[in-house]
Amino acid sequence: MSKSKYICPICNGSDLELKHEASYVYSYLLDSDAPGTKNSDVFLSYLYDRREQTESKEYIQCNHCGTHFSTEFLKGVLEGNNVITSKE
Secondary structure, three states: OOOOOOOOOOOOOOOEEEEEEEEEEEEOOOOOOOOOOOOOOOOOOOOOOEEEEEEEEEEEEEOOOOEEEOOOHHHHHHHOOOOEEEEO
8 A cells, every 4th residue: 555645734644534424214115024025034134125325425534633624625635725624
């Protein structure tokens, strides 16, 4: 793995990760056996009938200091314009 060219402007760390979080609602049709038309004898949660994404977000996280940055941070670093969206 090559060394990162991106540096955290808060702590000068180079351990940055792009993260994608998503939330889903899984639906299972009720029938005569286990819930879901794809489940027969036992309910298995990964055999859903419908999945709807309700939310998603992407951000860059510094694993050294925990600061979160907008994904625009990648472009901002190259232009020398780092914008912090939140710190946790």
